[in-house]
Amino acid sequence: MAVQVAVVGLGRMGQQHAIGYSKMDGVSLVAGVDVDASAREQFESEFRAPAYESVEEVVDDLPIDAVSIVTPHTAHFEQALTTLEAGVATFVEKPLTVDPDKAEKLVEAANEQECPLGVGYQRRYVSPVQETKRRLMSGDIGVPRMVSCHLAQNWLATSAESWRTDPELSGGGLVFDTGSHMLEKLLWLLEGTPTQVAVTADDRGSR
Structure with missing residues (x-):
């Protein structure tokens, strides 16, 4: 069964993540997330998958296996905490957070859920x-x-x-x-x- 993936943040870099996932064998790009309505519309048109306004909506609505978080830096913590607590493998574009204490909380959440957490330092x-x-x-x-x-x-x-x-x-x-x-x-x-x-x-x- 294909890995069900969502992309959070549908700007320039988020689009690159979405394109990459759409071309991967064994991966199914099932959703996008963005606060901007026009970005959601573009995603739905290009990738034929639903787009949501918030992370909470997508994890409540779909069985997501993994997510890429490609949003402004200060949004990373809350979004990643939501996906990790839902048991979703989470990849976050750098930096993980802008606050060391919050970064440690994400690591703790990942460990508690035994859930992969990665950061985009390639x-x-x-x-x-x-x-x-x-x-x-x-x-x-x-x-x-x-x-x-x-x-x-x-x-x-x-x-x-x-x-x-x-x-x-x-x-x-x-x-x-x-x-x-x-x-x-x-x-x-x-x-x-x-x-x-x-x-x-x-x-x-x-x-």
Whole structure:
């Protein structure tokens, strides 16, 4: 029997998730969820599946096996908690939450339900990162004493008209968005736990 999957959040990235699921063998895309009526209409037309306004509606109405949550960052916690408590395997686009305490609550809920919970940090799988990991583990590089990460992205310009620059929806700026990929790769590569964290930010050139 095919795995019954729903996509929560039907914007640009959510559409990519939906397209991917619709092409997978052994997977049936059975529903979409979005607060925007036009997004729901587009989903229903393109994928011939019902679309709902809330996560609660879809888990109450359909037998869902798994869900992708592809919504603004601050919405992740409540939506993921709902699906996990319903016993639905849950994949959340990064970041898992914008609050560490809420992230721990999601992990606890997943463990209690014995339900898979995944987060969309896929960049550790690209070849340069994999090779860096190999060299670190083999000792080719030696013991790291300092690591400098550089992200070259015209983020403010490309995100200016989206929810990503609205703190109420994003939880913050670049660090919560693309920047969290950098942090995830750094922690994965070094296999360490931070003892001190400091952040500086500026908006030069954005005004």
